[in-house]
Amino acid sequence: MPLLLELLGSALDSGMTVQGALRAVAYVAESDIQTRLLRVVAGLEIGASWQNSWEGNTSRRDVAQIHDALSFGALTGASSAPLLYAEALRSRRAASRSAEKRAAALGVKLVLPLGLCSLPAFIALGIVPVVMAMIPSF
Template identity: 45%
Template sequence: MRLAVLLSAGVTVPAAWRHLARDGDAVLVAAARVAEDGGDVAAALRSGGDAWRDIAAAWAVAIAVGAPLADTLRSAVTALRDAGEVRDDVEVALAEPVATARVLTWLPLLGLPIGVALGLDPLRVITEPLGAGAVLAGLLLIGVSHVWTRRLADRSAPSIDLPGWEAELVAIALSSGVSVDRAQALAAAERGTTAAASVRAGIAASLELSIRTGAPAVELLRGEAWLARRRARTEGRETAARLSTRLLLPLGVCTLPAFLLLGVVPAVLGVIRSTVLPL
């Protein structure tokens, strides 16, 4: 956003990057050096990671079509901020069920210490075949539960792709007056992957509506991008709700039996050994 303000104030591109590079950020320093030499600033930005790659895509499209850099950066930063908030909302919604499941996964390990605290002497029992078998089975179930829980959480994690970003890039390209085909080709090239069918359908619907009614295609595309981010937030929260239910499966199938095998079985065997066998 600071770069957009500097460019709006009439500061040249190399000077603007040079001012920003005074903070010492490696990516900004590299971008300033490349801008000073008249090179590809987008290539320097891509080396900075995910967020910088998205800024690089907007910059590259704007440079390719001659779109106003200040306006492009403002709209791009706004879209990135919204997308970041969507991702944060989804991660917060997922954090509670995942943290609860992970705590419960390791809870059976307290079975043996609890038995010792109660004076049931389960440690002596686990040196015998039946007790040792119960402990090994319990530890195996804990491992299965941990892997199962982690895979469920990984599948529910939000995508690293920014919702609606393809539409934003097409809007940036169209803002300079290029053809629709050229705008879509530039956006696809910067994304590096083929957009999902639903994304392509949303962009196509916005462009078709613009042609049919004469409404500004850029505004329609940015509206489509906003709707994509809203859908991503809703779907993320629904995924978190479903995850809470799915995490009950490893809890019931693995964690509870593991607690019985590690806590209850050695304790019961210890009681039997100390009361029944001496008789």
């Protein structure tokens, strides 16, 4: 998703209209996102309002994220590209934090299996030879 947001920001920075940028980004997105974005573009091109064009297409979280990032600029006339770049950065940071949390949890979850695997080896190689050496031979 961050890549799509950055592509959309780059398209808007290059001078494309919102409809043109959405169409260009839709063709490189996965099929469900592509369908939803092309519906939005079609609505905007026939003259529907911003809210009506997006209505029913924001049920998917990714498309809702694009809508939220574009809405302020589309409704006020301000440039949307900086907002898109900021949203992409926020999304990447959130994904990075989530990956770090999962990695930390993995370390905790691996303690028990590793302990169960290494305990028999420790007993077989460390304790059994000592006990065998302590048993008097007859």
